[in-house]
Amino acid sequence: MPSKRTARIGALTVAALCSTVSTVALTSPAAADTIRIHDIQGTTRTSPLVGRQVTGVEGIVTGVRTYGSSRGFWMQDTRADDSPATSEGIFVFTSSTPKVSVGDAVTVSGTVGEFVPGGTSSGNQSVTQLSRPTVTVVSSGNDVPAATVIDAASVPKAYTPAGDTAANGSVNGLTLDPAAYALDYYESLEGMNVQVSDARVVTASNSFTELWVTVKPRENASKRGGTVYGSYTSQNTGRLKIQSLGSAADFPTADVGDVLKGATAGPLDYNQFGGYTLVADKLGTLEQGGLERETTRKQARGELAVATYNVENLDPSDTTFAAHAAAIVNHLRSPDIVALEEIQDNNGATNDGTVAADQTVGKLIDAIAAAGGPTYDWRSIDPVDLADGGQPGGNIRQVFLFNPERVSFTDRAGGDATTAAGVTKAYGKARLTVSPGRVDPANAAWTDSRKPLVGEFSFRGESVFVIANHFASKGGDQALHSQFQPPARSSEAQRHLQATAVNTFVKEILAKQRNANVIALGDINDFEFSDTAKLLEDGGVLWSAVKSLPKSERYSYVYQGNAQVLDQILVSPSIRRSCAFTYDSVHINAEFHDQISDHDPSVLRFRP
Template identity: 65%
Template sequence: MSHIASPRLPRSAAVGAVVAAALAAGLLAVTSSPAAADGVRIHDIQGTTRTSPLVGQQVSDVPGIVTGVRGYGSKGFWIQSAKGTADDDAATSEGIFVFTGSAPLTVKAGDAVRVSGTVGEYVPGGTGSGNQSLTQITKPTVTVESSGNALPAPVAVTAKSVPSRYAPAGDPAQGGSINALPLKPRSYALDLYESLEGMNVGIGSSRVVGATDAYNELWVTVKKHENPNRRGGTVYGSYTAQNGGRLQIQQLAPVSERPFPRANVGDVLRGGAEGPLDFNQFGGYTLVARELGTVDDKGLKREKTRKQAKGELAVATYNVENLDPSDPQKKFDALAGAVVANLASPDIVALEEIQDDNGAKNDGTVSAEATLQKFTDAIVAAGGPRYAWRSVDPQNNKDGGEPGGNIRQVFLYNPERVSFTERAPGDATTPTEVVREGGRAALSHSPGRVDPANAAWADSRKPLAGEFTFRGRTVFVIANHFGSKGGDESLTSHHQPPVRSSETKRLLQAQAVNGFVKDIRKVQRNADVVVLGDINDFEFSATTRALEDGGALRSAVRSLPRSERYSYVYQGNSQVLDQILTSPGVGDADDFSFDSVHINAEFAEQNSDHDPQVLRFRP
């Protein structure tokens, strides 16, 4: 999955370039003329809804104190009403962003300025993204009246000030949008943040719920008791538990001047942060810190699961994030070491995102033999077994993912513990079918692909099915990598609830896999079937319900306490994307042991962005 201070430069720079091109004439002019007559105030521009009542209009001599200057990406600065000039309406923000485009930034924090320009509503990611808009002044002319002024005191964002309810329901007459609804900052978290858009805000010492990423940003929560888990994260447990205490933290200073703190989930940002409250495409409401605390390392450890017993079959799923031979050896070694040390060398490992032998080079190569040889060699070097593998090469560029990479699912298995039943291996377009052999279910092709011609799998990874034998008992394993969440609106969308358009495809994919499992169970009611992989959806989703339909399967993650159900951390929410589902033949939670092994998602240093899952049972 996946989704600005020496910021997310590839993204913010692109945004800045697009807007700058559209506003090429909007250069920043700085003068030292006397103060002009009072005009429109910031709160008049911001208004009491999410969009300005003055959008598209020219405003003159808007007064404010500069609270922060951003000289990268979307260049500009924030101003806020001086003390004593705010209105008495909690819904109207007293801060605003002044977009300068490519102009040099010669104002600084503490300058008292007057700004003239055009009021705009900028939608990060474009109107098709569903994102809320950022109210700003564009094509500015700026008069600096004085410097060295005290900054407006930060508005404290605390567990008490952030409402427990996340957002109002969208207006049906407006297509489910909340844009035109009056802000109720004491009732809804999103309304509170919108009422503070552009203002100087501050948080106290806060727990980190999303590790520092490659773009120098992290996530904290100001609500330490909001759906916590034992490792320090905040669990996303339903579509109505969005966790409004989460805030993204960036910094104004480039990392060349001030290194951004490196933090894991559960660490504490001691001293908190203070700075303007921004809204961006890759996190929604974001505190862009002018002042930033330090990280109190709480020593989060990577988990290790137990070794399977002699009579237990251990089956795992692991998304290894676009692995190909051009990746550095240290990535192979780290992933291999995790299989051995953290997953205790499962008998069967379903891998997702194995790329072909030259990775993203788009030259028609589809074989992944070199990738798998390098990976299995690394496992042996880490002290693990000599795994064999089975897979079906995809058609070139037909399975989605990185162009030229040809990602696919692969079975690794330990031949000293389990055997693979080879049955006329299928190809990319030939489906494996359920047949009867000796009164029991079998596959026509093993390994084989499930229903590859189904439109549900267009430009997506086709499920890989295989027959295994453990201690004389057949086990059917189906490895999956469902369609991504790309295209879904964010939790901070102006549509509430957000539009989750990607679910449509995953629902069809789940129905196809569910139908295949039902075919197995029609032939052999008590068959042991394990469906696993990167499902790209939550345990409470329509996708999971479709997989489970008719009692064909049950998601094993629900055998865990609610606070431990997660395999991925996105925007500070610990959530389920990777799953293992079992047929009734495998038994219930009393008959198997399931573990979501947290070794990646919570850490700043990752070998993959997913945590692997392990199921142990006695066939």
């Protein structure tokens, strides 16, 4: 199968199959009985002519890609058939820089293929293409076929049909129904010239010259301009990725809530980093929405403020310490306890056996003090080298920062990377056997993953147990746009085991003291409606406080146009029943192109 391309310039590349390309100028039209593009595309996701040699396929060049390992061009037939399921456009994979221009009328002979971005193991849909082409230019300067308008009226409400059970859940063999399903609609336009107008940005631009817009501005809208992902069956059909076909310098620097005014047009592609993608040779004018970073309120004198913040592989060589410090001091208002995720060891990704992170943490503490915040103290446990996953050599771990002027840490010796924290009872109160400690670190649930850090704190004479988590990532899950529907979420099996282990530990605390103040927080890497969250909450011992927010405000991460919850703070019944807690997901990163982390922090305030 000929290889095609990658979606990210300079990122993951796919080895391209060599092809021989010739370009010859003619003055006479191609024969009338040649196979047309819609014959190649067919009415399903895979071509009925796959593997066959075709000759004299006609089209007008609508876009030329001259970069990366997938060089080629799109062409579109001006003689459409009557079927809404068949696309009139196709990508021609040339391998080398194409010798055609937009507006050229061409005929192409080549091999019909189906390329799967990311490889067949990814579960992604395939792209119908022509490879090993012989390209003949018939004429130049022709009008490009008018772009098909993609808008709220044209994109169906339903996202996808269920896959064929006889084909392991694949939708590839199903006849497209573009009037009923969004993925079928987009597939029916694969390779064609398309257009969106006045489209609102729902994922900020990044270094790969891509962003996401929505053509359905009212679809599960957040108050800040995004699109909220609230269930596995509400995938948000109006999302569409925009990528530049031209110079990276021309691509807009956009935040969520900005608008691409006017028309954004180009061929509709499909790639592994988001599925259907409008590869724009014409970009709308950016109209800024003026989105500002949020600032939470300061905790009251009798309130304990506990936060979680994924600082994205922070190590001493990073240049973001001052920015993280400003975020903690100015936007989080210096919480009493901050659980940090992704603190790396003292030399970051250098893989030399170093596991200590005192320099990383010390540099952040100094930066916070310099920003006008408190001089935090800290507790953590160094992991066993290379045992906790993450960037090889980085040895990421969770760390507690705490303000000693407001809260004290109860130290109990003996905690290390392999010793499990236990729970005892003294004077009618639960207490940890080691503090700081780790939750069940020998459990297979934590293989190649971060072990939970648990600590016992005291605030105004009341004990508070805090468990800092960083569950296994979603790596390996099939995408929402997968050919398999519903897509498989293989990574959640480990998170389910992890959630069960944490839930069991919380039950041990509450068995010793029913009204204990327990908080489990961190980068859970799963949604508030997920089975992972349900397992954490099992038996009513925990409850995810993000559910206290309106649905339009429940998110800490933005991925492929969906604002979603990955970071959570879960509380025990004594905290939830007090009715005196407040929860805030503080949006300072995920919606912005100049983010210092891909996660937003969250803060819980309550009166123990």
